[in-house]
Amino acid sequence: MKKSLIYLPLAAMAFAACDNTQDLIFDDSAAERLEMGKSEAVEKLTADGGLWAMEYFSNSDERGYVMLCRFSKDGSVEVSVNHEWQTVPYQFNQETSLWEITSDNGTVLSFCSHNDLFHVFSDPFNITGPFAPTNPDRNDEDIDETGYGHSGDYEFQVMQCEDHNTMRLLGKKRSYNIWMHRLASDTDEKAFLDQVMTMTNGIFSNKFPKLFITDKESGEVFVAHSSRGIMNVYPEAGDSITQAREKHFITTADGIRFSSPFKVLRADGSEYEISEFAFTETGGLVSDEAEFSMPIKVGYVELLTSPAYNWTLMPGEGSDDFVELFDSFVAEHDAAYRSMRFRSLVFGYDSKTQKYSMTINEIGRHIMPTYYRQSSVNDGVLLFNISKTDANNNGLARLNKLPALEQLMDMFNDNEFTITTISELCPSELTLTSTENPELYFKLNLE
């Protein structure tokens, strides 16, 4: 009886072997799934016109670049760029090359034939030209990148992303996250890239190198420097060397995005992460974690009463009434002073007299006519208060000879002006509008 018990497991094994209902982990074979992944990637890339904005990072020492890629089903891709790594920097250019989806490392997008505009980030040559990296410790001598170049990827693993209009790629060698966002097929590539460049140039400027970031959670304020796409951040009261963290980022049409979450070090040693900032309507930057601001927090009018900045008024930049008045002054000036023609009107600060000034910038090497002003700010409104008597000799001479100049100065002095700008972080262009007559306005540009 006991011996017969050994047959029970055998019997169980025999019948269990007939059970073919075991669940499979995958419905299809590995080869079929790879082919399916390739097909899905091709379909997604080429759908709806196949135009994508690629947010590309090549290495950790330079900013990211937006490039547009139009993928066609025939295996060609048209790449559009306006980056600086071309024969003519920042020029809009397009070039067609080949792409394919392979499966050598999961599903892989490969830009498999050389495209001068795209593979410039992967070519292993020494980087040359006006934007080539230099080493400040060795008198800014050229850094030899031969064998490396920008070290950028041109093959990317296609990562799973359910959103039909978004694709996440992972650089095959450098492992940077490269995001692609679908654009409408009829998007004007040049206009799109021009807009991104405008945002790139307009959001940060070496004229305003120091900005503030406020940590929303702790309220702590950090100093931020953003040089050529690399942000350097440290606590306002902290050490700019030991507590500084830096990260490269890309400016897109919607804001800025770091190559990976930026861990900012608080004064108490804790950290918080920022992945991206979105543009506000006024040209600011804000995220769920933090917010950018200018060092001058009370308003832009202070910029006009700051000794650090000179503002230029060029002919033709204002409302019709203003332009008419200004043009008549310029015509009168140039008729009276043919060898010292008018160039611009400059509002600045005269360090010799330590007074705010308005200077007529003329052609020639003489003392420029200058009028001193006692500009003031009340409730965010600017009063020019330009003196007609407190001026240098040339200034008084012009005033005596040019009635239109007196009319122009009266216009400045008789109005109060509010100040607006298109970018609150980089207000290099200001619009001054009369509070009494909103139809009267003019523009000032930072020198």
Place this chain on the structure above:
Amino acid sequence: MNFRKYIMLSVTAGFLAMASACSEDDLGPTIFPDVSDDADPTSYTYKFDTWINREYRDVYNLDFKYKMEDVEADMNYNLVPASYNNARDLCLLTKYLWFDAYKELAGVDFLKQYGPRILHLIGSAAINPSSGTEILGLAEGGLKVTLFKVNEMDLLNFNQLNEYYFRTMHHEFGHILHQTKSYPTDFNLLSTGRYDDGSWQNKAIGYVASLGFITPYASSQAREDFAETIANFVTRTDEAMELIKWMAAQGWSTGVEASDDPAQDADKPYYCRYYYADPQNPEDRTYFLSSVEKDPDYRPAVVGMNGEYLHSVAEVEAYLDKLAERYDIHSVEDEDTVDGLDLINQKQQIVRNWFKEQWKIDFDKLREIVQTRQRNFDIEALRAEIDAIPDPVIGE
């Protein structure tokens, strides 16, 4: 064994048979997707792909990879793909100057049997940042040849084509051949002790020629010496070969005392002539006439005292004759105890015999065919072969 045990064993065997018999024997559908081998008629590259299939795959069972696959390359290098147009042109030239040359000489079956199975094009050179050297070609396992630097190809510059591409393809095929049938070990013995794998790139062609090497790279290793001997003999023009052999017959000196480190001496320029600036002072020698493997026009050259590039023996002799009117010119004593010219000729003879005995190929005839083809290729006519491929029929 009693009867009861027989019954038990039978029952056991029965269960085991049932267990195995229950598995299904019917084959399911293939797990591999049904993919056509033909070129995709909707593809941007349909005509080129069809031409490659017809001329390489169907004839030589060769996969011509012009779209770079990084898994086929060394991932330690930063490499980029070849541009489509350059890849197409080099693909055409490879067939015309290499495959068709051997076909003309040895018949189509030769390369069917011994040719590589994969040709892979890469746009950039494989640059080694530490040594500054560039890999222009690779041959692996007798099966795969990789050609680099395709994006720099200049069809209007024959010397550049010869330097970077024609010579490289014959060099790499030399490797493929000796990876299939070994070359005589006598070859290795000719320059034993003079190979320098570490600093060959710093040596001038004149200096290494006088040691018996056809190029500086030939002085790196014996097997590279062998492949260089093949490639240079086949692709170099008569003028260039004569000049290199002239260099091989000269004595060369840095003009300064040798240091203890031969690798450092390799960096110094070597000269083959000198004169006495002050005839009264025999110690005051002024050395001149150096050499470069490739001048700005990608040609081997002897370099005059004011940087003049002299590309033939006749030019060198005329230059020296003219200088002799002003100076008392002397040749540098050949003190290396090596007859470089004789060694180069011996190496060429070994290669000649090896081709004849192992491959039934006339090495001189091969050179003649390649030289003729190099001088006379018409890239437009070659491109027309691709253009002549009928347009695809889509939708049937």
